[in-house]
Amino acid sequence: MRLVFSNYDSPGNPYYGGGGAAAIHEVARRLAAHHQVEVVVGRYAADQPTARDGVTYTPIGPVAGPKLGQLFFLLGLPLRVRRGGFDLWCESLTPPFSTLGLPRFTARPVVALTQILSGTAMRRKYGLPFDRIERRGLRAYRHAIATSVYLRGRLLVANPDLNVSVIPNGVPGELIRMEPARAERHVLYLGRLDVEQKGLDLLAAALEPVAAQLPWPVVVAGAGTPRDEVRLRRLLVAHGLSERVRLAGRVSGEHRHQLLCEAALLVLPSRFEASPLVLLEAFCYRLPVVLFAIPELAEVPETCGV
Incomplete structure (x- = not known):
């Protein structure tokens, strides 16, 4: 066929x-x-x-x-x-x-x-x-x-x-069966750098009053259009987050695995979503997820997201 x-x-x-x-x-x-x-x-x-x-x-x-x-x-x-x-x-x-x-x-x-x-x-x-x-x-x-x-x-x-x-999205069986070596070293955003859809402006605004009290720095991993990347950098400066947020760029393979293993939690501040694979990956790495209660993610179990 x-x-x-x-x-x-x-x-x-x-x-x-x-x-x-x-x-x-x-x-x-x-x-x-x-x-x-x-x-x-x-x-x-x-x-x-x-x-x-x-x-x-x-x-x-x-x-x-x-x-x-x-x-x-x-x-x-x-x-x-x-x-x-x-x-x-x-x-x-x-x-x-x-x-x-x-x-x-x-x-x-x-x-x-x-x-x-x-x-x-x-x-x-x-x-x-x-x-x-x-x-x-x-x-x-x-x-x-x-x-x-x-x-x-x-x-x-x-x-x-x-x-x-x-038919929901899925992840490989070996990822589900994995026992990750967990370490809490940062808060992680992992995804496309799309300020509007992914709510990165909302994330910056939410971090501004609490970033200094967080026990971990924030890592933003991903790539986007040049316009969105410039906009994100300006947002971090405007909210005084340049020293607390590290931009890791596009990640894959062992680097991606390490970032997930060392995350204390994953943030998913999207205004609207598809069926994000990163959410399933976070569950496989035993990560709590902080997200907005948008309709697209209403099927996330209450015990997995806050």
């Missing part, structure tokens, strides 16, 4: 490289053992990788930064899907308006993979009707996958006839 996933983000994307891309890759590489699997992604560089773990990665659109890149990617998907060459297409919905309704451009089956619905938040941010485009696009689908019960409910509001299966 010829399977295609589409997602703007990809594991090597310098602007994102987030959990959604990692989750799609883990599924794709397992399916590649028995099927022909392609992942259609946004083009962030002229020489970006086109193969990984037996999975073909096909970038579309011109080389562009993260914001324009997402728009070029969404506008290019209908042309790519009309070319055919697949038996099943799984479209991971992408900001700012999630989808143009790919099933309208092909007679072959297209499933919506919903890790996040961003139309409403993008409307608030930019003042443009991204939520209306999102709702119109969702009405084109017959089948969808949601990573949470909350997202399933939102999909059904947009399209009551949609057949939605809830």
Whole structure:
């Protein structure tokens, strides 16, 4: 069977490289053992990788930064899907308006993979009707996958006839079985540096009155767009946190493992979320998590988050 996933983000994307891309890759590489699997992604560089773990990665659109890149990617998907060459297409919905309704451009089956619905938040941010485009696009689908019960409910509001299966994100079994060597040396934020969505401005404001009393420094690990990284540094200066917060940059492998082992707790100050893999990782490392009571994270057990 010829399977295609589409997602703007990809594991090597310098602007994102987030959990959604990692989750799609883990599924794709397992399916590649028995099927022909392609992942259609946004083009962030002229020489970006086109193969990984037996999975073909096909970038579309011109080389562009993260914001324009997402728009070029969404506008290019209908042309790519009309070319055919697949038996099943799984479209991971992408900001700012999630989808143009790919099933309208092909007679072959297209499933919506919903890790996040961003139309409403993008409307608030930019003042443009991204939520209306999102709702119109969702009405084109017959089948969808949601990573949470909350997202399933939102999909059904947009399209009551949609057949939605809830399949949460997961982590490798060896991570669940691991016995981490715990040490409490810092408070950890681990994720994309997106000030608006990830609530990093809220984190800075919350830290300002208490940072001097905390027994640990704060480590912010992750990367984002140049604009968001500059904005975060300015926020830390404005809130007097330059000496208490360390920016670790993008981390992976042993460095990521060490940061999680040495964390006293994880902070997740997001305004809205998908199904964050870092939350599952934190539980595997036996970490308490401090987060906002947003609907997307309502399924987190009360014993795991505060």
